[in-house]
Every structure is written in C-alpha cells, then in structure tokens.
Amino acid sequence: SSNSETEIPPTPDHAARGQTEESIVKAGALQSAIFNSANFSSIATDAKGVIQIFNVGAERMLGYAAAEMINTITPADISDPQELISRARALSSELATPIEPGFEALVFKASRGIEDIYELTYIRKDGTRFPAVVSVTALRDAAGVIIGYLLIGTDNTARKLVEEEQKKSDQRLRDQQFYTRSLIESNIDALMAIDPKGIITDVNKQAEALTGCTRDELIGAPFKDCFTDPVRAEAGINRVLSETSVTDYELTARARDGKQTVVSYNATTYYDRNRTLQGVFAAARDITESKRVEGELQRARSDAESASRTKSDFLASMSHEIRTPMNAIMGIADLLAKTQLTPEQDKYVQIFRRSGDNLLNLINDILDLSKVEASQLDLEQIGFSLKDHLEKVIEMVAPRAHEKGLTLVCAIAPGVSNDLVGDPTRLRQVLLNLLGNAIKFTPSGTVTLNVEPNGDGPGPTFLRFTVADTGIGIPEEKLGRVFERFTQADSSTTRRFGGSGLGLTISRRLVELMGGGIWVESVVDKGSVFGFSVPFEVWSETDRPAALPVGVGAETQLPALRILLAEDSPDNCTIALAYLEDTPYRVDVAENGAIACQMFKTGQYDLVLMDRQMPAMDGLTATRTIRAWEKSQDRPAIPIIALTASALKGDRETCLAAGCTAYLTKPIKQEVLLRAIRDFSTPSPGPSPLLDDATARTRRRLAERTPAYLRNCRQNVIDMDSALDRSDFEAVTIIGHNLRGSGGGFGFQAITDIGAGLEAAAGKSDRAASRKWVVELSRYLDRTETVF
Template sequence: MIRQTNETAGIDDAIPEAGQPKALLREALQNAIFNSANFSSIATDANGVIQIFNVGAERMLGYEAADVMNNITPADLSDPQELIARAEALSAELDTPITPGFEALVFKATRGIEDIYELTYIRKDGSRFPAVVSVTALRDPQNNIIGYLLIGTDNTARKQVEADQAKLDQRLRDQQFYTRSLIESNIDAIIATDPSGIISDVNKQMEALTGCTRDELIGAPMKNFFTDPQRAEAGIKRVLNEKKVTDYELTARAWDGKETVVSYNATTFYDRDRKLQGVFAAARDVTDRKHLDVELEDAKSVAEKASLAKSDFLSSMSHELRSPLNAILGFGQLMESESPPPTDSQKESIAQILQAGWHLLTLINEILDLSKVESGKVPLSREPVLLSEVMLECQSMVEPQAQERGIRMTFPQSDTPYFIHADRTRVKQIMINLLTNAIKYNSAKGEIEVEYTESAPGRLRISIKDSGAGLTPEQLEQLFEPFNRLGQENGSEEGTGVGLVVSKRLVELMGGTIGAESSLGAGSVFWFELALVAEPALTKRESTIEGDDAEASAQPTHEPREVRPCTLLYIEDNPANMKLVEQITARHPNISLLTAATGNSGIDTACEALPDLILMDINLPDINGFEALNILREDPATTHIPVIAISANAMPEDIERGLKAGFFRYITKPIKVDEFINALSEALGFAEKDSAKSAQEPKLS
C-alpha cells in the first residue's frame, strides 16, 4: 500500500459522515481509483520499478499485474524511439543531459513540474496504441521522492477523431485550392458580390481587367469599375430578380482609363440553408469579337455589293451580247431558209455562222447559270421525282445527237419506280449535261450505258458510262474546275468548261454528291447520288391527269404555224433588231407591220392604229417597256391588245418580272424564228377568243 502523501492529504475532509469509519471510506475510495478500468494507474518505486498495476492498465496493455510488478519499469512498455526523441527534446529544453528510458518519462516530475505528454504504449501482443499520460512524483513527509504515479488514458479514439478532422481539413483545403484554381484558370473575369453589389471575391482576370489588386477590389461596389455604373447596378438587380443574366453587355474601365467591352453573365448563389448570399458573375472580354463583328459586317456589306455589282455586270453583259447576237442569229436563220435556197457553199458558211452564234449563246447562258449557282440564288423546288420519267425525257432530247454520231445508248429498264427528292428541272439539266459530254467525248460508234443503283440505304446513284478515251488521274483532279476543258480547248468539240461545275453545284444544293471514275483507254463513269423518297400517294384521277400532262409535255414542239391576217406593232430602238423582225414578217404577207422607236411614240401609234398585237422591247430610250405596258393597260382602247416582250434582259428574274407585269409572253434575244412565229400565233389566237367573249357579253345601256 502506497503511503498517503500531500497530494492525498485532503481526502479525510472530502469524505462526508456516512456512519462508517473514515479509514474504511478512504480505503474504498483509493481502491476505486486504482482499480478503475477506464484509465491505467501504474505506480513505481523511486527507481521506476512497477509496484502497482491496476485493472485499467491490465485491460489496456494486456499484462497481468503479476507479470510486471517488481519486474519492469513503464519505459519497458513504451516505444523506444519515442523515449530517445523525448530525451533529446528534454535535454535541449532543460539544458541538461537526460538518459533515454524511465528518466525521460519522469524527469520533469522529479523537478516538481507538471508533466502530461503523449506516448505510444506497446501491448503484450506487440500492438500499439496512443496514450495520454500524466506523471506525478510521490513524496514522503520529508519531501523525498519515494515513487512515481503514471495515470494514462487510451487516446486512440481522440487520435482517430483528430485524424478524421485532419483529413476533413485537408479535403477542405484541397477543395478550396481546387475551387480557387478553377476560378483563377478561367479566361473570364470572375466577380462575387453580396446582394447589394459589394465585391466579396475576384480572380486574377478581374485584377487584370481593372488594374486593381484583389484587396483593392474586395469591399468596393462593383459598379465603380464600369463606364456606366447605373447599367452595371441594374445588371445586379436583374440577376436578383430573374436569378440569372446572360450576354449583358458592359464596358469595364481600368484605373488607367483603359476600356474593355465585356459580356456579363451572372447567377445568384446561396448557402446550404438556401439563404441568398449574393451574385456570382463572369465578364468575358469581347472587344476583339466586337471588332470582328464590325469587320465581318463590313466584309459582308462589301461582298453583297460585289455580288450585286457582279449580278449587274453579268446582266448588263448578257444584254449587250444578246443584242448583236439577235441580229447575227436572226439574219442567219433567215438566210438559211431563204427562197430560192442558198447554194451549197452559202449553206456551209451560214451553218458556221449559226453554229458559232448558238455556241456563243450557250456560253453566255452557262456563265450566267454558274454565277447564279455559286451565289446560291438558284430557286429549287424539291419534290418526289419519278426517275424513269426524267430518263425518258432526257433520252428523247439527246438520242438524235447520239444517232448522228453512231453511238448506241442503253437506258435501264426497271419495274421498280424510284423516286428521288430533287428539283425535276435541275435533274434534267444535270443528266443532259452528263449525257451530252458522254456523246461528245466518246469514241466513234461507241456506247453509253446509263444505270442506277441503291448505293446506300436511302441513296440512289445514277451512273453514265462511256467508251471514250478516258482520263488521267491528273485530269480527274481538275475535273470540276471552272473553264478547265482538260486539254480539249484545241479539239474539234466545242465546250465552255462550265457544265460540270454547274452540275456539281446543283447536285450539292439538292443534298447529293457527284464524282467520276476513269482510266486511259477504258472510258469514264460519271455519277451522282441523291436521296430516295417514298412514292407519293396519288388518287387515280390525279395519276391520270399527271400522266396526260407528262405525255403532252413529252410531245415534240409543233411546227411553226401560219399567222392569220393581222396588224403588228413593234416598239424597238435598235435598227438591227427592227430590220430582223421586218424581214421575218415580210415572209408572211398576212402580217402588216407598224414600227416605233420610242415608248411614247409606240403608245401613240397603238392608240391610233389599234393593232392586233404589240411587240415591246424593254430598254427603250424614253420610258421602259414596263411603263409603256401600264399605260396601254390603263387605256380602255388598248387594254385588250396582247403585248409580247422581246428583250435581251434574259435573267430568270427578268423573265419572271415580265410575266408578272402582264406581258403575254417574254421572248429573250436572240430570237428563234420558229418560236417567234408560234408566239405570234398563240397571242393572236388568244386575242381573237377574248374579242369573241367580249362581243357576247351584254352591254349596259
């Protein structure tokens, strides 16, 4: 039994009277303390040899009291490395050498210094656990040390809590670092404000944008850093009302006066209790984009002006070229059909004139067509198109040319009706272009094979294979270049080098692809692919009507008809064109021709002579043909007279405008004599029916 020391001297006073002797109560209290299982109590003699090893110590360390009492010191239960480290630390702290071992555990207690420290205890089974140990020196009445008391508690739970807390703290630091990194790595200036617009945080980009440090920015009103503070403040209020704002444009101003246009995007943010904390905003520098937008707008304007100028130029060029061509081809046609007929030598010369003239007209048309296609102004009417019908029409159009050259053509015979999603007119244009090329560049008495197959689900490939000389790989690469005839410029075949380019653009506009395969001596295969569509549902009546229309459209153009007796007024300022029409009408004695060189004189002549039909040029020296037509329509005496436009303005929009204005027909120069006479016959027939109808209507008295 350890003797009572000064540390336990007050126990008698602390024990109340309970009807038991104080000595018994004291003994019970001491036993309760030393035998507590919640902490270890180890008492040693002055040399450190264990004298008391309570139940708590047995539970914590796994030793029986008998195993350690009078055998070992507490140092033998501790981590040796920690004892060495403790001895070194104390030696440095107290400036005296201390031996590792028990002395290191009790040195401070021997000096009367309170000593509570952490160490690692080693259990009997070798396992370890952290403990907090309090060391007290036990003294006799003469204040001599007679032993030491080491009271320890298992610190594992607290250490685990500390470790968990350390992990949480580290995780929080990592999260804060990650969040900060995200904010700092953003290309936008990031600003966080409280609900009143006071800055609470910024990133480096905001510092660069304003030229201020983070400390200077935090706590300042955000609106102060923009050229329009009221608009900036309104942006904050809008975010608070609408929860977010996107693409709100502001101009930031740095302390040195530099201004930067920014796109402001913001949202509100809250704490975990959904309490509003403020506004989180990102301001992106869009100065370069604004400049680029202006540049793009300027470039677009320049391009539009250039496109308009190009269209105007092409339209003007077309007009200027068609006018002389009208005389060349018109008089050439008259000479070809002269009576008595020309001599063989004259026929050959006339044929050369006409061939060159028509080729020049083709070139003009194809250049205009290319211009329209490249500008994307080609009107397309995409619908289900029955391919077999288009094939028949194309076959009938090119077969005479093939027969003339002794070329055999083979078209597919299929019971399956294939419908492609395309513009019918443009598909015919593409097919005729490819077929014409296959004929022109084929070998003598060669072959052309047309076929179509499903190249992929929902796609149909139309192929035109010829038996010509073929193309080299270099020529294939240049195939779709404008005006590149691949060395055929000096050949016998005429061409422009434009047809394939136009075909390629048209195919692509209809969502398709086009290509070619060829090798020298083995001919070529030109193909294009378009989307397949389901057969449209038609009623029997609709099918019959459509079939009738198709059959009618497939009929060849009728022969020129003789014109019934009539008076024809031609308003034209070009003497050559006037002379041409005079000579054409001279071959028809039934036609009496009147002429006028200006719009106003033509109107006067029309009002006086009341002709059966009027031919009107559009570009007249005083008023244009549209103005003249309106005047004629407003006069009851001339409103019924059919007016046919004859003009070198041959762009599709020109023709459309003319027909909408009320011209009976719109004939483009150069005119084809047969078509011209047919148009006269149709107009006179229409006028005759209109007159008869008017005569039958009851007259109002």
C-alpha cells in the same frame, strides 16, 4: 459477583472511534475502487520509481499482471525509449538542467512541484503500442518528503484517431482550397464572386489585371463600379439573381488608369450546402480582339456579298445585253437557213448558227454557275413523268447525234418509278450537258443513256443515270480535273471540239445541290461513262392535283367565289382579270393594302389575292391586319394567296408567317393561279356555270390588250426618267417591280428581266444602272411596238 454478563452501553469515546473506523473503511473501499477502475491505469512507484501498485485498469491496458510488475520495473520500462530521450532533451532545455532519459524524465516536473500532464506511448506486453495521456503526481509524507509517484493514464487511441482524421480532413481541405484557388488563378478569364447585394467577395489575378486594382482593394467594393456603365452592370447581376444564370452579357470594364476593355460575362448563382443563396459567380472574358476580328470578318463578308451582288448584277446585265442582240442574230440565221441558198452560203449560215448556239450556251453556263456559287439557285419539288421527261431530252439532242451518224439509245431499267417528285428542269440540264458532251466527243458509234435504281443509295428512289459513249475518251491523269471550271482534257480538245468546259462543272454543282454525286470513268480511244445519282420522291396518286378547270371540256365545274384582288399595278390587274374572266368568280380590285383591309371588313369574300409590294400599306401588313380583325370578330380565317415578283430565299416563309395561306411567284401562269384558287378556296353557295376551253380566249384577250400594255410601259419610261431626275428611287423601284410582275404575263419575258434589273438598281439608289435599264426598256419597246 455474578457470572451473568451485563451489557454496558458505549461511552461517547467508543462511538466516535467506531465512526472513524467506519469512515476509514469506506475511504479504503473508495480508494480501492478508484485504483481498480478499468477505465484508467493507476501506477504508483516508490521514490526510486519501482512500481508498487499496478491496478486493474493498468493490467487491461498493458496486458501485464500486477504480480509481474510490482517491485520489478519502473514505468520507463514500458514507455517508448525514443520518446523518453526526446522528452529528456526537451526538459533539459526548458528547465536548464540535465535530465536523464529514463524514469527521471517522466517525473522530473512533478518532483519539483510542477503540475505535469503529457502524452507518451506505452508498450504492451505483446509489443503493441498505444498513445496515452499521463498525469504525474509526487507522493509525499507528512514532512513533505517524496516517498513515491502516482502516474494515472488514459488510453488516447480514440482521440488520436480522431485527431489524425481531423488532420487528414484539414489537409484535404487545405489541398482542396489550394486546388480551387489554383483553378481560379490559372483561369484565363477574370473571375469575381459577388454577394446578393452586388459587393465583390473574391477575385482572381485576371480580375486584378482587368481593373488595375489589387485583390484587397476589390473585395468589399461594388461590382458595378468596375465598369463604364454601372447601371447595366448592376442590371446584369440582378438578372442573374432572378434567372440563376446569364451568358454572353457584354460590358466594358474600366481600369484605374482609364483603360477600357470590352468583356463578355457569363455568370451563375451559387449556394451553400443548405441551398442558401450566397451570391453570383461571374467570369469575364476579354473580347476586344474577337470583336475586332468579328468586325473585320463582317466587313470582309459584306465586301464579299457586295462583290457577289456586283458580279451577279454584272452577269445578269451582260447576259441580257448579249442575249438581246444574239436572239436577233440567231433569228436571222434561222430565217436565212430557210431561204434558197447556194451550198457555200448554206455552209456559212450553218457555221453562223453553230457559233451563235455555242455562244448562247456559254452565256447560260456562266450565269447558271454564278447563281449556284452565290447560292441563288433554288430547286423545285414538283411531280413529273420520268419517261416523258427523258423523251423530251432525247428529242433535243437527237438532231446533233443524227448529223454525226451516231446511234442514240435510252433505256430505263425495270423497277424504276415513272412518277417522281423533284426538279425536272435541273435534271434535264444535267442530262443535256452529259449527252451533249458525249455526242460532241464521239466521232462514231453509240451514245447510251441508262436509268436504274441506285443499289448503293440510302433509299429506293435514289436513281443512277449513266451516259456512255464510244468517243475519244479521257486520259486517266486528267479525270480528276474534268469537273473543274473552264477545264477540258487538253487544249487540243478545245480547238477540235469547242466549248468552255463549264457544262461539267455546272452539272456537278447541280447534282450536289440535288443531294447526289457525280463521277466519270474513261479509257482513251475507247469511250467514257459519266454517271450521277440523285434522290427523288415517288409521286403518289394522292399527291397529284385534279384536272385544271380550264381546257378540259364541259372543268368540270367551278364554284362561285367572291375574290378580293389587292394589286396596285393596272397591268397586273389586267392579267389577273383576264385569267379569271371566264370563271364564275366575282373579282373586286383594291389599289393598295389599306383599301383592301377596308373592303375586306365590309365585304363577304371567299378568298384574297394579295400583292406583296404596294404603296400606302404593303401586302404583308395588310395580311396581318386582316388576320387580327378576323380574330377580334371571332371569324374563320379566309384564304389569302400572296402574289409577289420576288422569289428570294425566305420569301415564302415570310409570307406564311404574316398569315398568308399560299405563295405564288410572278409572272403567274393561268393554270397555276386557277389551281391555287381551287385548292385553297372555301366557296359560298351559288351557281356553278360550266366552262369550255378558256385558255385560248384568255390568250386572245391579253393579245388584244397588248398594245395598251406597251403604251403603259412607254409611259413608265417617261415617268422613270422624271423620277431619276429628282432622285426619286422609290418610284423607280415600284415601277420596276410592277414591270417584273407583268411582263411575263403578257408574253414579254424581256420586260420582266428589265423590271428585275430596274428594281435591283433603284433599290440600291444606283442612278447610272437605273438609267441603263430605262434606256434598255425604251430600246426594247422601240423594237416591239413596231410589231403591234
């Protein structure tokens, strides 16, 4: 034999065995890798539950080393004891067999061949806990005998956190839904959600009560079917969809039992988080009661306005009825005073005059108070000289002061502007009331009027006026009542000094109307101080009008103008033509608005004087027609000055809105008309002749035409009688309006007043009142025509 080694090729049996060993090695490595994975814990026990394998994942999750656990404890020793008890109790009930709350509770199902995956809480070495999901499998030998158990667990902390957050989120959502539902259900309005097709998707209890249907019956039903007017209801939803919201949309809901309820809907569109339109959310409020209250208020307001108009008409009528004879009485008294009288007769005449004067003052006070309370008293804003104004006031009260031997003083403090813008007439009325009272209640001594800047006012043009006297004074407890209507300090004051107590009430109202305040201080037997402060504007040089083109000598020159006068009243035409006769103005007359429009289109006019109230076409319609024609012809707007006998609130704004350039109230003074023409005209080229003093000639010319005017008024009486016989109130209204505009122009203010009364009475189709005014005009003409 040889000692050399010979390689013997492997037999097939050897090769197979080698492959098997290699597979076993690989399988062992795979098992080792699985058991030592850090992503899950692998704990294997023997049949009694004592730990035999404790992998790397178990070490990392629980903080124990494998050597500390193997052959030492069971998995029950690292589990929550309370959970073991609960699990044992639950399994005992489920499987109808007693189970101990230890390791048996963890593996009982697996020992019976039942797949078992459950959640439990593991306790780490440091005492901290974490949730785990455990899968339990029984390990058996070839004979099927259990030799141990394998518990594979994963850390469930992250999932638990997610679940907890989800639970919290779900709870918040449920809370929010409950809160939202509570809001919806507690709302006093009937709420409905409607999809874009008009189908109801949700309602609250109020909507159920409104319709008499349940929530289930309403959801899925058309919104429009809940109302008496389905077309209007559907239009409301469409309007919301197009405009995104609608407010105070009125509908009448119809319940199942036929009950109808007027509701006001407020609705808006709503969207999801992606801004996709979901539908309309609508809230309906029952306004049946508010409509009833509104109707009652409207009726009450109408009744109050009617009562106020009736009172104003009555006061105006009574004022006129009393003033007319009182003027005659006072005139005769004045004439008597100038004749040769015995001392006794003169005494009686003076009493006569004073009583008449007191009565007229009372009438004026009552009328002014009624106008203030009815908000019918408008303030002027015109420029005036404070010094000149106060001088006139002092001149008016000086005779009464001198009769009583009183010293009358007027002082204007330095720094008070003389040139002011405000309402001098109402300022004078307040000053006359306060000065008159001071003189009346001062037996001897001094009455002083002081004017000074009001340091407490918000601006430099707030002025303080004080009227101080050395008279009888007012008790302190009476001071708070002196500005009340028909109030004086006590009844003995009225007996001693006379008067109604209305003057101070009117003064307070006028001062408040002017934007100021009034007050009083007084000491009995020492005197009183009445004061008030009101705002004014300063009348700057640039605001002042230039000299008028009449009466200022050889005015100044006037440009040649061609003027169109639209006026249906012959008398008012006469006045206007007389005013303009001595000017270089050429005036054409149109009898109504329709004729004025035709003439304007064919003529070349520099300015239009437009009466507001005319037959066929009124002045405002004519103005709008002219403005439209100018625009269509691409022509510049010619000045149009509105002339009207009405001076109600809003008239000026109405005229300007129609296209008028300016607004004048009849009866119009000559200088006012000339100034308006000058300020607003755009003259055409032409000669400019000089004018002398035309005012006096105009007055003479109107005086020459007065008899003809009075004859026209007499014919108006006949025409109105005939019109009233056939109930033609429109004709009477027109004649009254014309009289209202023309009377003052001819110097007959009474005819203007009567015309206003006729216009008002006929405008309300009040035959009796209209007859009364016609009779009054006739009587006035009887008295007046004898003079002319």
